[in-house]
Amino acid sequence: MPAAPNLEQRRTAQRARTRRTILDATEQLLLDVGMQAFSIRKLVAECGYTAPTIYQHFGDKDGLLDALVDERFERLEERLRRLRRSGDPVEILRTRALAFIRFGIRNPRHVQLASALRARKHAVPPSMEEARALLEQPWVQLWEAERIRAGDWHSAAQALGALCTGIVVARIENPDHDWSKTLADDAVDALLRGLVIDYSEGTPRR
């Protein structure tokens, strides 16, 4: 049987609860009115707390949105970690890249927010950096196995990263365009074919 909760424990628990409430309301309002029309005033009108409370917990409007984005990107990090780690590094790359793209397409507002936040401050949410690292890491093995066609290891990793963000950004920025259903698969496959030496044809896919 657990001991009665300490004072400090209760306090931090309370803090966590109000943080949660505020974050949930933020997410809801953001989905309702869009990130352009989102404002602290509307948020406090809906979430029950008042402005200074929010500033006490998150410091800043950007801090609040940062927290929201970071939290969501932690899910991506988790998912990437859950995918299999062993086997052909190219296959790992392919799987992670597709998961990355899928996540971006399913969370357009958060991606957009992350981009806007990075545009004004220099800070990147740590979970996002972590996800990128997971997407770059398998390239090291390929490099050591001398399976990278041209250029250095960074170049290849950055190329795949750029392709992923490019697909996500393009699809987010004009969702009405009739995007090829197989775009992500085709593009990632093609880039990997072009970058890696012996991934030309005999891949298990298709």
Added chain:
Amino acid sequence: MPAAPNLEQRRTAQRARTRRTILDATEQLLLDVGMQAFSIRKLVAECGYTAPTIYQHFGDKDGLLDALVDERFERLEERLRRLRRSGDPVEILRTRALAFIRFGIRNPRHVQLASALRARKHAVPPSMEEARALLEQPWVQLWEAERIRAGDWHSAAQALGALCTGIVVARIENPDHDWSKTLADDAVDALLRGLVIDYSEGTPRR
């Protein structure tokens, strides 16, 4: 010898001049303070005109920025048109894609602005759409020559477009990262190798 300018001609000339002044001041202020801190008040304090004048000419803050972006992207369109149109379509694609990326890297503020504007309104600057069309057009020839490896024609075009915007966005969003000097060349080459059937090795480049 030209006739004395008509009244209407003189008026539109005058309009064009003030438009020019305002746009130049906008560009300057934007470069000075960054797009986050840019405001109409600061603009009117620097350009000599007052707020309603600007609203008369551009309708809106977004309209003003739209005009600025559109104007700049017309340069890209021109440059893409100036590049050679004949020869191997793959080579045309490669050249245009690299010009596209180069332009984005050299005009980060305008690209960022275009992205931000597209995020709130649905409108895309026409010159930007034109540039994209120029980047997609050569794919049709490749498709007719049955030189596209897998998927449909749209898929390939969208993949290359996504890679280009991805590289630009990535480099703009964190300019401090030490980007591989050959990233753009390597990435575009690799993707084309993976997408097009007989572009594997014997390209004139390198």
Added chain:
DNA sequence: AAAGATAGGTAACGCTGTTAAAGGATCCAG
């Protein structure tokens, strides 16, 4: 029971985009 910390509320400051109403300059008709 007194004292002190702490979460939360009140009300204000300075800034923003935007616009209604008014002021002039410039051109045509008589």
Added chain:
DNA sequence: CTGGATCCTTTAACAGCGTTACCTATCTTT
């Protein structure tokens, strides 16, 4: 040469924004 119409520009204000100095109530500790 003069009266009137048509633009273009300015003055002054509105509503909403992010943010913060100050105050209040509640609850733990001594």
